[in-house]
Amino acid sequence: PLKLKAALSNEDIMRYSRQLILPEFGVQGQLNLSQTSVLVVGCGGLGCPLAQYLAAAGIGRVGLLDYDEVELSNLHRQVLHGEDSQGQAKAQSAAHAVRRLNSTVECIPYHLQLSPENALQLIQQYDIVADCSDNVPTRYLVNDACVLSGKPLVSASALKMEGQLTVYNYRGGPCYRCLYPKPPPPEMVTNCSDGGILGVVPGIMGCFQALEVLKIASGQGSSCGQQLLMFDAQDAKFRSIRLRSKQASCAVCGENPTVTHLVDYEKFCGSAATDKCRRLNL
Amino acid sequence: PLKLKAALSNEDIMRYSRQLILPEFGVQGQLNLSQTSVLVVGCGGLGCPLAQYLAAAGIGRVGLLDYDEVELSNLHRQVLHGEDSQGQAKAQSAAHAVRRLNSTVECIPYHLQLSPENALQLIQQYDIVADCSDNVPTRYLVNDACVLSGKPLVSASALKMEGQLTVYNYRGGPCYRCLYPKPPPPEMVTNCSDGGILGVVPGIMGCFQALEVLKIASGQGSSCGQQLLMFDAQDAKFRSIRLRSKQASCAVCGENPTVTHLVDYEKFCGSAATDKCRRLNL
Amino acid sequence: MAAPIAIHLEFGGGAELLFGSVKEHHVTLPNQSAPWDMKQLLVWIRGNMLKERPELFVQGDTVRPGILVLINDADWELMGELEYELQDKDNVVFISTLHGG
Amino acid sequence: MAAPIAIHLEFGGGAELLFGSVKEHHVTLPNQSAPWDMKQLLVWIRGNMLKERPELFVQGDTVRPGILVLINDADWELMGELEYELQDKDNVVFISTLHGG
Ligand SMILES: [Zn+2]
Numbered sequence: 001p002l003k004l005k006a007a008l009s010n011e012d013i014m015r016y017s018r019q020l021i022l023p024e025f026g027v028q029g030q031l032n033l034s035q036t037s038v039l040v041v042g043c044g045g046l047g048c049p050l051a052q053y054l055a056a057a058g059i060g061r062v063g064l065l066d067y068d069e070v071e072l073s074n075l076h077r078q079v080l081h082g083e084d085s086q087g088q089a090k091a092q093s094a095a096h097a098v099r100r101l102n103s104t105v106e107c108i109p110y111h112l113q114l115s116p117e118n119a120l121q122l123i124q125q126y127d128i129v130a131d132c133s134d135n136v137p138t139r140y141l142v143n144d145a146c147v148l149s150g151k152p153l154v155s156a157s158a159l160k161m162e163g164q165l166t167v168y169n170y171r172g173g174p175c176y177r178c179l180y181p182k183p184p185p186p187e188m189v190t191n192c193s194d195g196g197i198l199g200v201v202p203g204i205m206g207c208f209q210a211l212e213v214l215k216i217a218s219g220q221g222s223s224c225g226q227q228l229l230m231f232d233a234q235d236a237k238f239r240s241i242r243l244r245s246k247q248a249s250c251a252v253c254g255e256n257p258t259v260t261h262l263v264d265y266e267k268f269c270g271s272a273a274t275d276k277c278r279r280l281n282l
Numbered sequence: 283p284l285k286l287k288a289a290l291s292n293e294d295i296m297r298y299s300r301q302l303i304l305p306e307f308g309v310q311g312q313l314n315l316s317q318t319s320v321l322v323v324g325c326g327g328l329g330c331p332l333a334q335y336l337a338a339a340g341i342g343r344v345g346l347l348d349y350d351e352v353e354l355s356n357l358h359r360q361v362l363h364g365e366d367s368q369g370q371a372k373a374q375s376a377a378h379a380v381r382r383l384n385s386t387v388e389c390i391p392y393h394l395q396l397s398p399e400n401a402l403q404l405i406q407q408y409d410i411v412a413d414c415s416d417n418v419p420t421r422y423l424v425n426d427a428c429v430l431s432g433k434p435l436v437s438a439s440a441l442k443m444e445g446q447l448t449v450y451n452y453r454g455g456p457c458y459r460c461l462y463p464k465p466p467p468p469e470m471v472t473n474c475s476d477g478g479i480l481g482v483v484p485g486i487m488g489c490f491q492a493l494e495v496l497k498i499a500s501g502q503g504s505s506c507g508q509q510l511l512m513f514d515a516q517d518a519k520f521r522s523i524r525l526r527s528k529q530a531s532c533a534v535c536g537e538n539p540t541v542t543h544l545v546d547y548e549k550f551c552g553s554a555a556t557d558k559c560r561r562l563n564l
Numbered sequence: 565m566a567a568p569i570a571i572h573l574e575f576g577g578g579a580e581l582l583f584g585s586v587k588e589h590h591v592t593l594p595n596q597s598a599p600w601d602m603k604q605l606l607v608w609i610r611g612n613m614l615k616e617r618p619e620l621f622v623q624g625d626t627v628r629p630g631i632l633v634l635i636n637d638a639d640w641e642l643m644g645e646l647e648y649e650l651q652d653k654d655n656v657v658f659i660s661t662l663h664g665g
Numbered sequence: 666m667a668a669p670i671a672i673h674l675e676f677g678g679g680a681e682l683l684f685g686s687v688k689e690h691h692v693t694l695p696n697q698s699a700p701w702d703m704k705q706l707l708v709w710i711r712g713n714m715l716k717e718r719p720e721l722f723v724q725g726d727t728v729r730p731g732i733l734v735l736i737n738d739a740d741w742e743l744m745g746e747l748e749y750e751l752q753d754k755d756n757v758v759f760i761s762t763l764h765g766g
């Protein structure tokens with residue numbers, strides 16, 4: 001757990017002065033932030049801007065998880081990496097950029113694939129989880145691990161010219177499975193490699209994720225629990241949707257849960273936990 | 283003027299593959315982008331994410347203008363700079379970060395204050411102008427220079443937990459003066475030093491500015507002409523407002539303009555063209 | 565007899581690809597003896613709008629997993645799902661969940 | 666005689682600081698012989714809601730420079746500005762322009 005900071009240093013006061021004078025934020029908000037840890041699952045198009053703004057704002061600890069390495073085709077949207085980081089682990093490259101921006105943030109890179117074997121142990125060490133992954137099995141895995149560990153999940157996704165954001169498992173609201181009890185048919189899932197994506201769309205959604213994480217971490221609270229924020233970049237239109245409550249019948253957060261430990265999510269979804277090759281040959 | 287690119291190189295195809303397959307964008311959109319130049323006025327909270335995503339997407343040329351140097355209190359929102367760039371010119375620091383992300387973008391830093399003496403000559407060299415400045419006189423100066431040079435102006439602003447965005451002087455729509463013929467009383471203008479700002483709010487608005495610039499540059503066109511996009515970060519709410527048409531009575535873009543060359547904007551506004559000290563002692 | 569009603573349909577998140585890539589549709593549901601409900605709307609969409617591979621949109625008598633249905637900017641679960649009775653000028657959105665990042 | 670009308674007022678971009686930092690206000694405008702227009706609304710706000718320094722909100726008979734007025738999500742210039750006749754349940758927004766970055 002993070003050491004409790006009793007007061008801000010003079011350097012903190014200088015660095016964060018523009019936030020400290022916000023009545024919604026203040027010194028207490030900054031102290032709360034410095035005592036909060038966030039696990040960023042995926043250091044791609046969403047995770048890059050998210051990690052950037054969490055670190056800039058002075059989050060206490062950020063875990064940066066990604067199994068992948070930086071490729072040229074990532075750079076149009078994964079803006080923490082550079083041409084010189086091609087071939088490096090994304091987690092390491094993102095950590096390097098984050099430390100350059102704010103060396104007072106504790107920054108832990110994890111160059112690994114989140115799996116049913118390691119997810120609980122990792123997530124238990126963090127206060128808030130941000131899902132910036134790119135595939136269906138990982139989204140169910142992260143959700144279940146957050147429900148089983150009691151952590152709020154700030155989840156965003158993006159494809160082509162559209163984005164979606166919801167805060168799950170937060171203040172009695174629904175989880176991902178409450179909304180989507182069954183996974184979609186694998187042939188209907190389009191990933192960024194196949195469907196394309198305009199880089200600034202995950203940029204906007206990742207910044208939004210950072211905003212909601214910061215509101216939770218500072219103590220203001222998120223306004224996106226039980227809400228779906230939909231973004232259409234073509235029309236520059238946002239829409240806020242009121243979602244269902246937590247479902248009594250939910251397999252993981254309901255009254256008689258059948259998912260009481262993590263399962264095989266690739267099998268459950270019929271697809272692989274990477275956006276590289278889309279379907280498992282079962 | 284930028285050299286016309288007749289075709290994309292193999293490296294371009296690799297790098298931008300996720301954008302190229304978008305039907306709204308495509309190869310022609312990418313070629314259009316590579317032939318477009320954008321002047322970013324201000325390399326602060328808005329200019330940093332804007333320049334980052336323009337460069338990542340493959341804009342042809344980006345001009346980065348700022349008179350200021352990097353300070354510790356900038357780093358909570360001005361994410362292209364790092365701890366090691368304190369004391370450096372913001373324009374140089376931003377250019378360095380942009381080149382690391384995409385060395386194929388022509389990147390020109392201007393370490394200077396935009397003024398009635400240099401604005402027209404600078405703006406005439408660019409296709410699109412993005413106003414990321416932080417004070418009233420500069421906003422009128424940029425507007426008038428864009429009207430006099432016939433350039434679209436993608437303008438965003440942010441303070442505390444709010445943001446605003448409009449595309450001015452675009453496809454027959456209004457300019458900044460059409461909306462605000464008279465400057466506000468100087469004592470009613472709050473800047474980021476006085477009012478505070480949550481860093482990710484200009485992050486979101488700067489990404490939005492990048493989106494609209496990219497839509498104009500690629501040939502799709504912006505959906506924010508004659509529109510005001512208002513963002514409230516506290517409630518995570520966006521609102522789109524239909525604005526007035528171009529005003530026949532406008533002093534700069536109207537039928538009998540009285541502003542036919544650039545004037546003294548500090549005098550016109552009664553305030554200084556920097557957010558450092560708020561009022562001119564006239 | 566229920567009078568014909570006009571509703572606004574929207575498809576997004578990729579679901580529009582099943583409808584000629586058109587995101588917004590204004591449709592008029594014809595007269596019928598009982599009020600229109602969502603269950604009947606799905607049958608009508610399947611019969612009148614879906615050109616091919618209807619199983620990618622409907623499965624059994626409901627939408628396939630991974631499509632969220634919104635009625636007047638609220639999750640249809642809050643509105644009665646298949647039993648919701650459509651009103652004139654209702655706005656119904658079918659949105660595919662996105663998973664990319 | 667025009668009946669009393671209820672309208673929704675919003676202040677943003679800093680303009681809320683003149684109204685006790687409260688962004689949303691539901692107000693009822695009393696009966697009067699003629700319909701309420703925006704000009705009268707500004708006088709009413711000045712007399713009933715503004716606690717201090719009214720010149721930071723109104724100047725002459727209109728709003729001060731740098732405040733944009735929106736009626737039902739449209740610039741009031743499109744609606745007739747001071748002459749616009751208010752309807753029951755109208756939404757009127759007063760928003761200060763932001764200049765920071
Ligand atoms: Zn659940």
Ligand SMILES: [Zn+2]
Nearest residue numbers: 457460532535
């Ligand atoms: Zn004008």
